[in-house]
Amino acid sequence: MTSETITSVFSEAIASAIPESSLTVSQWAATYRFLSAERSARPGRWRNELAPYLVEIMDTVGKPGIREIILVASAQVGKTECCNNILGFFMHADPSPIIFVAETEDKAEAWSKESLAPMIRDTPVLANLVGDARSRDSNNTIGGKSFPGGHLAIAHATSPATLSSRPRRVVILDERDAFKTTSEGDPAKLAEKRATTFEDAVIVKVSTPRDRLELEPGAPPDARRFTAIELEYENSDQRKYFVPCPHCGVYQSLAWARVKWDSEETAGDAYYVCESGCVIEHEHKTEMLARGEWRAAKPFTGRAGFFINEIYSPFVSWGAMALNFLEAKKNQATLKVFVNTSLGEGWESITQQASTEDLEGRREEYEAEVPDGVLVIVAGADVQGDRIETEIVGIGLDGETWSLDYQVLVGDPSQRQVWEDLKHLWTTPFTRADGSEVCVMAAAVDSGGHHTQEVYRFCRENAGRRWYSVKGANTPGKPIISKPSLQGRPPVRLFTVGTETAKDTIAANLLVEEPGPGYCHFPVARGDDYFKQLRSERPVTRYTRGVGVRKWEKIKPSARNEALDNRVYAMAACAILNPNWRKLHEAMVKKSRQAGYGAEEELQQPGRKPAANTPPPQSFVGRGRGPNSFTNGWR
Numbered sequence: 001m002t003s004e005t006i007t008s009v010f011s012e013a014i015a016s017a018i019p020e021s022s023l024t025v026s027q028w029a030a031t032y033r034f035l036s037a038e039r040s041a042r043p044g045r046w047r048n049e050l051a052p053y054l055v056e057i058m059d060t061v062g063k064p065g066i067r068e069i070i071l072v073a074s075a076q077v078g079k080t081e082c083c084n085n086i087l088g089f090f091m092h093a094d095p096s097p098i099i100f101v102a103e104t105e106d107k108a109e110a111w112s113k114e115s116l117a118p119m120i121r122d123t124p125v126l127a128n129l130v131g132d133a134r135s136r137d138s139n140n141t142i143g144g145k146s147f148p149g150g151h152l153a154i155a156h157a158t159s160p161a162t163l164s165s166r167p168r169r170v171v172i173l174d175e176r177d178a179f180k181t182t183s184e185g186d187p188a189k190l191a192e193k194r195a196t197t198f199e200d201a202v203i204v205k206v207s208t209p210r211d212r213l214e215l216e217p218g219a220p221p222d223a224r225r226f227t228a229i230e231l232e233y234e235n236s237d238q239r240k241y242f243v244p245c246p247h248c249g250v251y252q253s254l255a256w257a258r259v260k261w262d263s264e265e266t267a268g269d270a271y272y273v274c275e276s277g278c279v280i281e282h283e284h285k286t287e288m289l290a291r292g293e294w295r296a297a298k299p300f301t302g303r304a305g306f307f308i309n310e311i312y313s314p315f316v317s318w319g320a321m322a323l324n325f326l327e328a329k330k331n332q333a334t335l336k337v338f339v340n341t342s343l344g345e346g347w348e349s350i351t352q353q354a355s356t357e358d359l360e361g362r363r364e365e366y367e368a369e370v371p372d373g374v375l376v377i378v379a380g381a382d383v384q385g386d387r388i389e390t391e392i393v394g395i396g397l398d399g400e401t402w403s404l405d406y407q408v409l410v411g412d413p414s415q416r417q418v419w420e421d422l423k424h425l426w427t428t429p430f431t432r433a434d435g436s437e438v439c440v441m442a443a444a445v446d447s448g449g450h451h452t453q454e455v456y457r458f459c460r461e462n463a464g465r466r467w468y469s470v471k472g473a474n475t476p477g478k479p480i481i482s483k484p485s486l487q488g489r490p491p492v493r494l495f496t497v498g499t500e501t502a503k504d505t506i507a508a509n510l511l512v513e514e515p516g517p518g519y520c521h522f523p524v525a526r527g528d529d530y531f532k533q534l535r536s537e538r539p540v541t542r543y544t545r546g547v548g549v550r551k552w553e554k555i556k557p558s559a560r561n562e563a564l565d566n567r568v569y570a571m572a573a574c575a576i577l578n579p580n581w582r583k584l585h586e587a588m589v590k591k592s593r594q595a596g597y598g599a600e601e602e603l604q605q606p607g608r609k610p611a612a613n614t615p616p617p618q619s620f621v622g623r624g625r626g627p628n629s630f631t632n633g634w635r
């Protein structure tokens with residue numbers, strides 16, 4: 001016998017001598033759980049040492065007096081495998097009726113096939129319990145798994161029917177913040193009801209936070225906003241993971257504001273500044289995590305709450321987070337993703353808006369038809385019953401925009417003439433200060449309103465010019481552009497535009513008060529009516545059975561909003577075009593140098609903040625402590 005075989009025989013003998021139900025979840029995982037190759041960079045036996053903060057979360061399950069476990073978590077911290085270990089434990093060591101609830105049917109199916117099935121396949125004690133899926137055994141399906149002493153039902157929040165099954169001792173709600181209210185109310189509450197008959201029920205609620213909605217009418221105006229999972233955590237004992245500084249030994253919970261970098265070029269080497277000022281490098285993280293401990297902020301009352309985010313992740317360095325942040329902060333949609341999935345925090349969409357008067361006051365004289373900051377020219381068009389309206393927008397680095405033209409082309413869109421006028425407008429070049437000419441590089445035409453077939457025909461005939469048919473969808477959180485479908489005959493590509501995300505980004509950009517990233521420039525020629533239309537909508541949160549949904553709505557139902565819609569479509573065209581901004585910028589700099597037109601500085605607008613690639617002043621160079629180091633505040 002090799003020594004390895006002896007060890008394994010020995011550990012199995014010990015395992016068989018101890019009743020399984022006296023194991024904790026983390027002990028069960030260390031003894032029995034195997035990670036699958038397609039799910040993990042480190043397949044093989046589960047090791048609690050890899051993400052030590054998960055141990056207490058898992059071991060809180062099944063402790064006397066604990067009915068609910070709430071886990072607020074970012075991505076990349078191991079929360080899916082943590083839930084899988086809890087499941088495996090209740091299938092094997094303490095067999096129970098279990099319900100696992102995913103946000104949608106698709107997510108439930110994907111989890112069952114891609115996460116649960118590999119765990120069962122590669123963890124021998126589970127494979128022995130659950131019949132082979134290939135044998136057409138009805139006890140092992142995508143929607144459920146039977147095992148001696150229990151059954152696992154795989155449900156989803158969009159179907160009240162799947163949530164109202166038999167009583168369940170263990171209820172696991174995955175991505176709770178993505179649950180939407182149904183005809184029967186909050187799906188989380190429906191699922192929790194399954195456990196009411198069990199004295200020793202275990203309810204596990206896990207989520208990456210999403211939107212912090214506005215409060216219900218009647219709430220005090222200064223009340224804090226929470227997402228559903230954040231509110232659950234607020235009503236728990238609020239545990240955070242405290243780790244010791246490797247230099248001074250002070251225990252502290254980690255905060256994003258303390259992740260620092262000296263300049264954008266060196267953000268990949270970001271470091272952590274301890275509460276006492278020590279500089280901690282990424283290499284210390286493993287040791288800090290191993291010596292960490294959970295500390296509660298509030299007394300325990302039956303609900304254990306845990307918060308953990310990517311700053312603690314053994315799989316992501318602080319430098320990688322800093323680089324992700326610098327990329328994400330360029331627009332509201334990507335910044336929201338960073339705040340939700342990296343920081344594990346809820347997102348508060350802006351509620352205040354720039355005033356119409358303020359926007360009107362920003363009108364400026366451009367130095368040329370196309371100012372030098374413009375790298376790409378796009379257009380959006382909104383088709384009405386008796387006219388087509390279009391805006392042509394110049395876009396520069398980091399979402400800075402210049403409105404170049406706005407036209408109302410009068411004519412019946414069922415006739416060709418108005419389309420010819422639009423084509424003429426979009427193919428007429430603009431002039432830059434150096435005399436060079438540029439045309440619209442991509443455009444999006446709304447096909448969701450009037451004259452859908454004419455829109456398809458126009459875009460089909462001009463597909464080579466990158467003029468696309470689009471259709472708005474006001475689903476919250478939908479990205480600005482989704483994969484296109486084919487419509488009509490011969491087929492033409494139709495892109496769906498996430499109008500909520502686009503309008504959030506536009507509203508945030510309109511609030512930027514100084515030229516630079518996100519700022520919107522308007523020419524002196526733009527009329528007052530244009531600004532009224534840009535400001536014709538606002539986000540409103542409406543509550544049904546206690547669950548809120550936030551949508552953009554017209555402030556006055558009769559108000560015209562074509563200017564806002566056109567800006568949305570122009571943004572969509574730019575998203576489809578998806579240019580490499582850095583390369584375009586470099587090409588522009590080179591071009592102006594060759595023309596003897598000046599150095600890079602001349603591409604910047606007056607009063608602009610230093611470009612991202614400006615070397616940091618000397619005072620920033622020493623490893624920063626205190627006010628001199630670059631801040632990463634995101635609001």
Ligand SMILES: [Zn+2]
Binds near residue numbers: 247249275276278
């Ligand atoms: Zn320290």
